[in-house]
Amino acid sequence: xxxxxxxxxxxxxxxxxxxxxxxxxxxxxxxxxxxxxxxxxxxxxxxxxxxxxxxxxxxxxxxxxxxxxxxxxxxxxxxxxxxxxxxxxxxxxxxxxxxxxxxxxxxxxxxxxxxxxxxxxxxxxxxxxxxxxxxxxxxxxxxxxxxxxxxxxxxxxxxxxxxxxxxxxxxxxxxxxxxxxxxxxxxxxxxxxxxxxxxxxxxxxxxxxxxxxxxxxxxxxxxxxxxxxxxxxxxxxxxxxxxxxxxxxxxxxxxxxxxxxxxxxxxxxxxxxxxxxxxxxxxxxxxxxxxxxxxxxxxxxxxxxxxxxxxxxxxxxxxxxxxxxxxxxxxxxxxxxxxxxxxxxxxxxxxxxxxxxxxxxxxxxxxxxxxxxxxxxxxxxxxxxxxxxxxxxxxxxxxxxxxxxxxxxxxxxxxxxxxxxxxxxxxxxxxxxxxxxxxxxxxxxxxxxxxxxxxxxxxxxxxxxxxxxx
Amino acid sequence: xxxxxxxxxxxxxxxxxxxxxxxxxxxxxxxxxxxxxxxxxxxxxxxxxxxxxxxxxxxxxxxxxxxxxxxxxxxxxxxxxxxxxxxxxxxxxxxxxxxxxxxxxxxxxxxxxxxxxxxxxxxxxxxxxxxxxxxxxxxxxxxxxxxxxxxxxxxxxxxxxxxxxxxxxxxxxxxxxxxxxxxxxxxxxxxxxxxxxxxxxxxxxxxxxxxxxxxxxxxxxxxxxxxxxxxxxxxxxxxxxxxxxxxxxxxxxxxxxxxxxxxxxxxxxxxxxxxxxxxxxxxxxxxxxxxxxxxxxxxxxxxxxxxxxxxxxxxxxxxxxxxxxxxxxxxxxxxxxxxxxxxxxxxxxxxxxxxxxxxxxxxxxxxxxxxxxxxxxxxxxxxxxxxxxxxxxxxxxxxxxxxxxxxxxxxxxxxxxxxxxxxxxxxxxxxxxxxxxxxxxxxxxxxxxxxxxxxxxxxxxxxxxxxxxx
Numbered sequence: 024x025x026x027x028x029x030x031x032x033x034x035x036x037x038x039x040x041x042x043x044x045x046x047x048x049x050x051x052x053x054x055x056x057x058x059x060x061x062x063x064x065x066x067x068x069x070x071x072x073x074x075x076x077x078x079x080x081x082x083x084x085x086x087x088x089x090x091x092x093x094x095x096x097x098x099x100x101x102x103x104x105x106x107x108x109x110x111x112x113x114x115x116x117x118x119x120x121x122x123x124x125x126x127x128x129x130x131x132x133x134x135x136x137x138x139x140x141x142x143x144x145x146x147x148x149x150x151x152x153x154x155x156x157x158x159x160x161x162x163x164x165x166x167x168x169x170x171x172x173x174x175x176x177x178x179x180x181x182x183x184x185x186x187x188x189x190x191x192x193x194x195x196x197x198x199x200x201x202x203x204x205x206x207x208x209x210x211x212x213x214x215x216x217x218x219x220x221x222x223x224x225x226x227x228x229x230x231x232x233x234x235x236x237x238x239x240x241x242x243x244x245x246x247x248x249x250x251x252x253x254x255x256x257x258x259x260x261x262x263x264x265x266x267x268x269x270x271x272x273x274x275x276x277x278x279x280x281x282x283x284x285x286x287x288x289x290x291x292x293x294x295x296x297x298x299x300x301x302x303x304x305x306x307x308x309x310x311x312x313x314x315x316x317x318x319x320x321x322x323x324x325x326x327x328x329x330x331x332x333x334x335x336x337x338x339x340x341x342x343x344x345x346x347x348x349x350x351x352x353x354x355x356x357x358x359x360x361x362x363x364x365x366x367x368x369x370x371x372x373x374x375x376x377x378x379x380x381x382x383x384x385x386x387x388x389x390x391x392x393x394x395x396x397x398x399x400x401x402x403x404x405x406x407x408x409x410x411x412x413x414x415x416x417x418x419x420x421x422x423x424x425x426x427x428x429x430x431x432x433x434x435x436x437x438x439x440x441x442x443x444x445x446x447x448x449x450x451x452x453x454x455x456x457x458x459x460x461x462x463x464x465x466x467x468x469x470x471x472x473x474x475x476x477x478x479x480x481x482x483x484x485x486x487x488x489x490x491x492x493x
Numbered sequence: 494x495x496x497x498x499x500x501x502x503x504x505x506x507x508x509x510x511x512x513x514x515x516x517x518x519x520x521x522x523x524x525x526x527x528x529x530x531x532x533x534x535x536x537x538x539x540x541x542x543x544x545x546x547x548x549x550x551x552x553x554x555x556x557x558x559x560x561x562x563x564x565x566x567x568x569x570x571x572x573x574x575x576x577x578x579x580x581x582x583x584x585x586x587x588x589x590x591x592x593x594x595x596x597x598x599x600x601x602x603x604x605x606x607x608x609x610x611x612x613x614x615x616x617x618x619x620x621x622x623x624x625x626x627x628x629x630x631x632x633x634x635x636x637x638x639x640x641x642x643x644x645x646x647x648x649x650x651x652x653x654x655x656x657x658x659x660x661x662x663x664x665x666x667x668x669x670x671x672x673x674x675x676x677x678x679x680x681x682x683x684x685x686x687x688x689x690x691x692x693x694x695x696x697x698x699x700x701x702x703x704x705x706x707x708x709x710x711x712x713x714x715x716x717x718x719x720x721x722x723x724x725x726x727x728x729x730x731x732x733x734x735x736x737x738x739x740x741x742x743x744x745x746x747x748x749x750x751x752x753x754x755x756x757x758x759x760x761x762x763x764x765x766x767x768x769x770x771x772x773x774x775x776x777x778x779x780x781x782x783x784x785x786x787x788x789x790x791x792x793x794x795x796x797x798x799x800x801x802x803x804x805x806x807x808x809x810x811x812x813x814x815x816x817x818x819x820x821x822x823x824x825x826x827x828x829x830x831x832x833x834x835x836x837x838x839x840x841x842x843x844x845x846x847x848x849x850x851x852x853x854x855x856x857x858x859x860x861x862x863x864x865x866x867x868x869x870x871x872x873x874x875x876x877x878x879x880x881x882x883x884x885x886x887x888x889x890x891x892x893x894x895x896x897x898x899x900x901x902x903x904x905x906x907x908x909x910x911x912x913x914x915x916x917x918x919x920x921x922x923x924x925x926x927x928x929x930x931x932x933x934x935x936x937x938x939x940x941x942x943x944x945x946x947x948x949x950x951x952x953x954x955x956x957x958x959x960x961x962x963x
Binding site: 050069137138139140141183184186190194195197198207210211212213214215217218219220221223224225227228230231233234235239245250252272277278279280281282319322323378379380381382407410411412445446447448449450451452453454458462465466467469470472473474476478479480481492 | 554571586607608609610611615653654656660664667668681682683684685687688689690691692693694695697698700701703704709720721722744747748749750751752788789792793848849850851852877880881884890915917918919920922923924928932935936937939940942943944946947949950951962963
């Protein structure tokens with residue numbers, strides 16, 4: 024060791040030129056370069072997606088920090104990946120080697136809650152659950168509720184146009200966006216949209232940025248519409264002997280006059296997994312479960328649940344249970360909440376996210392059974408059935424290369440099945456890296472050309488999250 | 494006459510080269526060039542907006558016709574204006590001299606009503622009322638209901654992102670768009686969006702085209718989301734001695750838990766005009782009227798109306814009347830429905846369209862009183878108060894140039910007031926020609942630059958509705 028020249032140990036303090044400039048303009052504390060720290064910013068929660076190690080992570084604390092980072096990135100032609108809580112499931116937030124990460128987790132302040140205009144102004148790093156609880160405390164309701172709501176940020180929700188359990192009645196993230204502040208590729212700051220509930224002055228830029236997965240700009244502030252508080256929901260669970268009957272029951276609810284505030288489906292694989300994990304004993308004759316809620320309140324809520332019960336019984340429900348109080352409701356929902364945990368006890372999971380027309384739900388679930396058999400893998404079908412949005416989850420042994428390959432093939436087959444029955448490859452998780460190669464198949468060559476021209480218009484150097492989406 | 498050379502009567506059959514080619518490819522019957530016919534395609538219903546006479550009007554009967562027209566327009570570098578029913582109020586559909594008009598009025602078929610997926614697929618030339626009634630007959634509900642619903646097309650609604658009376662509960666046109674077919678500048682056909690209720694595969698292109706006023710493409714088909722039929726509404730009218738109290742009452746309803754399905758306000762100028770026109774005797778002590786509906790149905794509807802009544806009485810309502818049946822409800826709504834007709838008996842009207850935060854309604858209506866006094870013109874304030882979206886209408890004598898100038902100044906003052914109180918220059922009518930010079934003031938230089946770059950990306954030759962919006 025002593026014979027090696029001392030200079031090989033002399034790690035340059037400066038790093039690459041862009042890192043040096045980031046440090047100089049933003050301060051040492053705002054720019055991470057320690058390899059251990061960088062490693063934790065490499066990936067989101069997706070499986071099988073390429074990820075690199077960034078040269079630096081900028082811990083942005085203000086719009087100005089983000090603007091500075093993007094200006095420097097542009098000057099040095101360095102790619103930029105914006106990150107919230109890295110809870111995404113498509114690899115959209117995966118870092119790029121030779122690039123920088125702009126982490127928004129420190130921009131975590133709710134700036135204003137305005138009951139008179141039923142809106143909230145927030146920074147992007149606020150957790151969905153934090154925001155939802157804060158507006159609930161003010162007597163209002165922010166509906167988008169992805170399953171990851173406790174550990175995903177509003178900025179990430181905006182970047183992927185997140186959905187959730189109550190979308191079936193209340194819509195998705197984009198439906199709640201009134202205005203955005205966005206840092207553009209060169210570091211300029213765009214404020215778009217408004218505080219009013221209506222407005223048609225110019226193009227709807229806000230909704231172009233929502234769901235663009237960090238490829239068009241970095242969202243640094245959002246003005247979000249709120250609703251009045253919903254009533255306490257009434258919860259119902261219906262069991263079925265065949266998944267097809269459950270699927271047809273959901274389609275029948277969609278055709279009925281009732282719009283439930285939650286309408287979920289789980290197949291036999293899900294029920295067996297939660298049986299084994301948590302000892303929820305559904306019995307072998309139960310091969311599917313449908314969960315529904317009404318938040319219409321009082322007599323109206325009871326009437327809605329009664330109507331849903333009637334529709335599901337006509338579709339062949341074996342048994343229907345209605346919860347009278349929150350504890351009972353939680354017990355009914357426990358199976359749904361625990362399903363991913365139960366799957367993870369069995370093996371590694373790949374969570375798909377197809378969304379189909381709501382009269383094709385049975386075709387989807389039956390087609391998935393065929394795929395699971397053909398590829399000889401376990402697939403649990405769970406999802407926001409009332410939206411036609413399912414998360415068929417492939418469960419496999421990642422230490423078995425051959426099974427892993429079959430799992431990936433099954434995952435892809437499910438997306439193609441979704442397209443075949445008139446649906447989309449992603450209902451709410453986004454394209455990212457995971458589904459990039461199938462996007463063109465869904466949107467076609469003209470759609471792809473339009474995407475490319477808009478991307479070039481807003482990011483001519485191609486520095487914002489390159490290699491993602493398309 | 495006989496001495497004039499015969500050739501001066503010899504109108505060339507061919508017209509300009511692009512008209513010749515349109516005729517050759519689309520057939521003589523599809524291409525209007527008769528000056529009398531062309532004259533009727535010059536303008537929409539806006540006042541004081543430049544308009545030209547087109548070289549030709551293409552009566553498109555299919556997407557292919559539109560694509561052909563746009564391809565030929567591109568080949569010959571000729572501007573294109575798409576038109577629905579020319580019921581717009583901003584000049585966005587005004588023709589351009591030396592350009593062509595693509596009229597979509599013959600593309601008037603509803604292609605599919607799908608109750609299982611709660612959607613309708615329609616061509617753009619269908620009237621809003623025709624579509625609304627057709628889906629109602631199928632047991633469903635298409636909410637966007639501009640006042641012009643009997644004589645405006647769905648294509649025009651999409652191009653301007655139209656609102657209406659029930660937006661306060663149900664949102665505007667863009668909230669109902671699932672998918673679009675759009676002919677792009679060069680004649681290529683883009684299909685974007687989907688038939689599913691959720692989907693995040695790629696950018697939200699559909700909502701970029703919605704509200705773009707024909708500057709980015711021509712919408713040739715739309716897949717629109719529907720709701721289940723609403724219950725028959727309960728209607729309420731509340732009178733006030735001061736418009737400020739009515740405005741504060743509306744703001745208080747917004748803060749309450751109730752979301753009415755209609756919440757309109759009319760000031761004293763409106764009430765006097767409808768008194769004089771239709772003999773609706775409100776009495777001199779009544780200086781404002783608030784109209785509200787609930788379509789919650791049954792006991793829930795009655796409870797909502799009772800809650801709104803309580804809120805409005807607390808704000809100072811003089812008298813409250815609730816309609817028990819449709820005939821009584823129609824009588825209550827007659828004043829609102831008749832107000833524009835009543836204004837037109839007094840003089841020429843310029844209908845403004847500002848939208849303000851809903852806690853600033855009193856500031857808006859009081860500010861408008863100051864403007865009317867300063868400019869010495871009559872301004873009637875009517876609008877979708879629950880949205881903060883007002884149509885202050887300047888009424889003047891167009892044969893008096895000096896009064897006409899004061900009217901235009903008042904119109905502009907009202908927009909600036911809307912911006913000053915945190916609102917927008919247009920809530921639902923669009924920018925068109927009428928408000929183009931104020932758009933930059935609202936969206937700022939960065940917003941304008943982004944608009945220009947997106948426009949250039951999709952319409953590099955600047956042929957789609959040039960001179961409109963920005």
